[in-house]
Amino acid sequence: MTETTSNTANTAPTTNAALYDAARAVIPGGVNSPVRAFGSVGGAPVSMVKAAGPYLTDAEGREYVDLVCSWGPMLLGHNHPAVVDAVHRAVDAGLSFGTSTPDELRLAELIAGKVPVDRVRMVSTGTEATMTAIRLARGATVRNLVVKFAGCYHGHSDGLLAAAGSGVATQSLPGSAGVTEAQAAETLVLPYNDRSALEETFTARGQEIAAVITEAAPCNMGVVTPEEGFNQFLRGITESHGALLIWDEVLTGFRASETGYWGLSGKVEGWTPDLWTFGKVIGGGMPTAAVAGRAEVMDLLAPLGPVYQAGTLSGNPVAMAAGLATLQNATGEVYDAITRRSQQLEQMLVGALTEAGVDHSIQRAGTLFSVAFGTSAGGVHNYADAQAQDTFRYAPFFHAMLEHGVYLPPSVFEAWFVSSAHDDSAMERIAAALPHAARAAAAATAPTS
Numbered sequence: 001m002t003e004t005t006s007n008t009a010n011t012a013p014t015t016n017a018a019l020y021d022a023a024r025a026v027i028p029g030g031v032n033s034p035v036r037a038f039g040s041v042g043g044a045p046v047s048m049v050k051a052a053g054p055y056l057t058d059a060e061g062r063e064y065v066d067l068v069c070s071w072g073p074m075l076l077g078h079n080h081p082a083v084v085d086a087v088h089r090a091v092d093a094g095l096s097f098g099t100s101t102p103d104e105l106r107l108a109e110l111i112a113g114k115v116p117v118d119r120v121r122m123v124s125t126g127t128e129a130t131m132t133a134i135r136l137a138r139g140a141t142v143r144n145l146v147v148k149f150a151g152c153y154h155g156h157s158d159g160l161l162a163a164a165g166s167g168v169a170t171q172s173l174p175g176s177a178g179v180t181e182a183q184a185a186e187t188l189v190l191p192y193n194d195r196s197a198l199e200e201t202f203t204a205r206g207q208e209i210a211a212v213i214t215e216a217a218p219c220n221m222g223v224v225t226p227e228e229g230f231n232q233f234l235r236g237i238t239e240s241h242g243a244l245l246i247w248d249e250v251l252t253g254f255r256a257s258e259t260g261y262w263g264l265s266g267k268v269e270g271w272t273p274d275l276w277t278f279g280k281v282i283g284g285g286m287p288t289a290a291v292a293g294r295a296e297v298m299d300l301l302a303p304l305g306p307v308y309q310a311g312t313l314s315g316n317p318v319a320m321a322a323g324l325a326t327l328q329n330a331t332g333e334v335y336d337a338i339t340r341r342s343q344q345l346e347q348m349l350v351g352a353l354t355e356a357g358v359d360h361s362i363q364r365a366g367t368l369f370s371v372a373f374g375t376s377a378g379g380v381h382n383y384a385d386a387q388a389q390d391t392f393r394y395a396p397f398f399h400a401m402l403e404h405g406v407y408l409p410p411s412v413f414e415a416w417f418v419s420s421a422h423d424d425s426a427m428e429r430i431a432a433a434l435p436h437a438a439r440a441a442a443a444a445t446a447p448t449s
């Protein structure tokens with residue numbers, strides 16, 4: 001544990017613990033996003049001050065191999081020179097114009113060149129993107145209901161917070177206070193990978209369902225691999241009932257593979273969703289996201305159509321520059337490197353856990369994976385499976401990794417992220433830390449109450 005220094009008016013806090021104490025006095029819970037709070041692993045969150053390549057440095061000067069990658073965006077590693085250069089040039093040219101810009105056009109064209117979408121509307125967060133997609137689906141179908149899956153997270157707009165995975169799961173919340181019953185009633189929550197539940201729901205209420213929204217591959221209840229044909233089934237059932245399929249690739253987009261999880265699913269099976277949402281990688285570490293899709297649906301957006309959506313900083317030129325430079329540098333070699341590192345990491349993790357006798361399974365979606373403890377018999381197919389795992393093993397595992405210089409997601413319900421900057425020396429540091437963490441997980445005991 002870190003020693004706490006006092007935070008007087010003249011002494012700026014410098015340790016993680018002191019920074020956390022000071023932050024709690026002025027920021028709710030001391031964090032600006034709940035999953036950062038170490039809620040399920042305990043202890044003071046680590047305050048980072050610097051990042052380079054695969055490494056983060058905290059306020060106390062300790063360096064960590066980063067396996068969070070800003071929750072996905074840092075595909076090329078931190079401070080990639082091409083991205084930093086592009087951002088510097090954009091900053092020199094002006095922080096925000098509140099007008100159209102050439103770079104937003106280039107980024108939209110780049111995205112539309114990688115996946116089959118006709119139109120792309122930039123927004124600032126994934127939450128805005130999914131919220132807009134839902135509004136578009138309702139506008140297009142003149143229906144109210146939305147189907148989502150338990151454990152899938154689509155941002156924090158009111159109607160999408162039911163059984164929303166990672167953040168709420170980590171805080172042990174069933175949903176969120178402040179969401180009206182009317183809004184909650186318009187979201188039908190079904191178990192993931194469950195075709196019968198979908199058939200029953202569409203048989204009963206198909207005429208009222210505007211859209212099914214799904215994570216392309218769920219990564220917010222830990223990774224859950226879609227069962228063979230499940231996404232194609234979603235495409236078919238929505239189409240046959242006149243509902244839209246909203247394909248949330250905020251996390252997986254241009255990360256699970258060069259063409260996102262769609263590249264491993266719809267592209268192979270020959271189908272496309274109606275609407276897509278992107279975020280994270282397309283902003284390269286700056287706040288950018290997008291809703292995209294077929295022209296007939298997307299052109300319902302204002303100013304062309306009746307569905308309103310707007311944003312003061314949408315398509316911000318500095319964010320566009322970061323996103324463009326990231327996607328332009330995301331070559332086939334980058335994805336090959338990330339795939340190789342992610343497989344190497346999985347092998348190292350499985351080796352260490354097996355050696356320590358820790359029952360587990362690995363869930364994978366392209367380059368993304370997560371570990372679930374005590375699940376080797378059945379694996380994890382839905383939120384109920386994810387919650388039933390031996391979650392108590394994760395906190396000691398996480399803290400042992402942290403102590404040995406590896407920064408993991410502070411929740412078992414999250415994917416592990418690698419970048420193309422994770423080199424041999426970063427992997428060696430992880431390899432050295434893993435046996436300690438595996439032994440800590442093995443020694444953990446289930447809480448008695």
Ligand SMILES: Cc1ncc(COP(=O)(O)O)c(C=O)c1O
Pocket residue numbers: 071124125126127128130153154155156215220248249250251252279280289
């Ligand atoms: C699949 C998915 N959709 C939407 C979001 C929301 O994105 P943001 O945090 O940018 O609002 C997230 C965030 O993690 C996500 O993983």
